[in-house]
Amino acid sequence: MELTVVMPCLNEAETVEVCVRKALACMEEHGIEGEVLIADNGSTDGSQQLARDAGARVVHVDAKGYGNALMGGIRAARGKYVIMGDADDSYDFGSLMPFVEQLRDGADLVMGNRFKGGIAPGAMPPLHRYLGNPVLSFVGRLFFPSKIADFHCGLRGFRRDSILNLGLQTGGMEFASEMVVRSTLAGYDVREVPTTLSPDGRSRPPHLRSWRDGWRHLRFLLLYSPKWLFFYPGIALMMIGLVAGTALTFGPVKIGQLAFDVDTLVGASAAMVIGFQSALFALFTKVYAAEEGFLPESRRVRKLISMVTLERGLVVGGLLALAGLVGLVMSLVHWQVRSWGALDPRESLRIVVPAATALIMSFQTIFASLFVSILGIRRTRESSVDVAARAAEEAAEALSREESAAATPQV
Structure with missing residues (x-):
C-alpha cells in the first residue's frame, strides 16, 4: 500500500x-x-x-x-x-x-x-x-x-x-x-x-x-534549543557583567548625569555568575539530550566535552579560587591599614566583590567538570557494554559454526 x-x-x-x-x-x-x-x-x-x-x-x-x-x-x-x-x-x-x-x-x-x-x-x-x-x-x-x-x-x-x-x-x-x-x-x-x-x-x-x-x-x-534558552542569554549576561565590572573596579563611572558606583558593581558580579551558570547549563543540556536521543549529537559539543576534562576543570577552578583568595587577602590588608576600623564601602567593595565573584565561579567550574565527567562515565560504560555485546555475539557465532561442522557427516 x-x-x-x-x-x-x-x-x-x-x-x-x-x-x-x-x-x-x-x-x-x-x-x-x-x-x-x-x-x-x-x-x-x-x-x-x-x-x-x-x-x-x-x-x-x-x-x-x-x-x-x-x-x-x-x-x-x-x-x-x-x-x-x-x-x-x-x-x-x-x-x-x-x-x-x-x-x-x-x-x-x-x-x-x-x-x-x-x-x-x-x-x-x-x-x-x-x-x-x-x-x-x-x-x-x-x-x-x-x-x-x-x-x-x-x-x-x-x-x-x-x-x-x-x-x-x-x-x-x-x-x-x-x-x-x-x-x-x-x-x-x-x-x-x-x-x-x-x-x-x-x-x-x-x-x-x-x-x-x-x-x-x-x-x-x-x-529543544539550549543555545537560545541558555547559551546566548548566558554569554550576553557574562559580557555585560565583565565589561561593567572591569570598569567599576577601578572607580566610579559617569555617563552624562548618571553615576555608576559599587552598587552597580554588585549587579555586574551577579550578571557574571548567572551568565556563567546559564552557559554551563547549555553544555549540560546538549550532552544529556544527545545521550538520551532528544537531540542529535554535535561535533562541536563532542570536541568541547573532550577538552573539558576533570583535570583541566580542577586546574581552571583552582586558579580562579587562588585569584579569589588573593583578593580576600588584599581586603584584609586594606582593613588592617585602616586599623581594623570602619571601612568606606566604595573602597572595600571594589576588592571584595571581584574576589567573591572569582571564588563563586571557581566552584561552578569545578562542579561543572565533575558533572561532565560523570556523563563521560556513562558513555564509557555504554561503549564497554557494546564491545562486550559484540564479543559475545562473535563467540556465539563461532560456537554455532563449530557445532555445525561437528554435526556435518565426514566423507
Whole structure:
C-alpha cells in the first residue's frame, strides 16, 4: 500500500464522513493504492461508525491528546507514505497530489503552507493568523536551520518509516512543532507546498486553546534549543557583567548625569555568575539530550566535552579560587591599614566583590567538570557494554559454526 491518510478524531460526527469520502475519492481518481485511517481518541457521538460507513478503517487510541492520537494512527498505518490532517473539513483532502508527488520525489516530510495556498475568510482567527502562527514559525526558523514558513499546518505528508525512526514523544498540540524540529535536526529532506484552509464544518468550538497551546509550542521550541534558552542569554549576561565590572573596579563611572558606583558593581558580579551558570547549563543540556536521543549529537559539543576534562576543570577552578583568595587577602590588608576600623564601602567593595565573584565561579567550574565527567562515565560504560555485546555475539557465532561442522557427516 502506498498511502495512508490519517485523521485524528474526537467527536467529529458532523464532518468526519465528508473528509473520508474526499480522501478516498482523491486516491481513486489518481490511481493511488491507499486507505483512510481514523485515529479515534474516545469519541462518544458515533464518529467511529460514520467513518466506517464512509470507507475508513478505525483504530482506537487510549492515550488522550492530539499527538498521541496521531502517533497511534501512524503506527497503525499500512501505507509507505502518510498524509495527516484534521477531520473537521478545514483541509482539502481532495488535493493530496502535491504532497504525494513530493514524497515520490524523495522528500521525508512535506509541509502544507496555508499562507501561500490561501486562507478563506473566517478560517483562521486573527490572533492565530497575524500573531501566533507567524511569530512561532519565525522562532522555529530562528532556533533551527529550517525554511518552513508555516510550522503549524495540520495537513502534511511524510514517509512513515522516517517519522517513526524519530521517536516523537510529545502527546499534545506541540506534536506539530516536534515533527518539524526533529526532522530538521535529523537532516531529513523537508519541503513545503501550498495548501488551502477553509472554515471548519463543525458547530461546536475547536479543541485548540490559543494561549495554552501557543505556550506549549513556544516552550517546546525553547527546550529543544539550549543555545537560545541558555547559551546566548548566558554569554550576553557574562559580557555585560565583565565589561561593567572591569570598569567599576577601578572607580566610579559617569555617563552624562548618571553615576555608576559599587552598587552597580554588585549587579555586574551577579550578571557574571548567572551568565556563567546559564552557559554551563547549555553544555549540560546538549550532552544529556544527545545521550538520551532528544537531540542529535554535535561535533562541536563532542570536541568541547573532550577538552573539558576533570583535570583541566580542577586546574581552571583552582586558579580562579587562588585569584579569589588573593583578593580576600588584599581586603584584609586594606582593613588592617585602616586599623581594623570602619571601612568606606566604595573602597572595600571594589576588592571584595571581584574576589567573591572569582571564588563563586571557581566552584561552578569545578562542579561543572565533575558533572561532565560523570556523563563521560556513562558513555564509557555504554561503549564497554557494546564491545562486550559484540564479543559475545562473535563467540556465539563461532560456537554455532563449530557445532555445525561437528554435526556435518565426514566423507
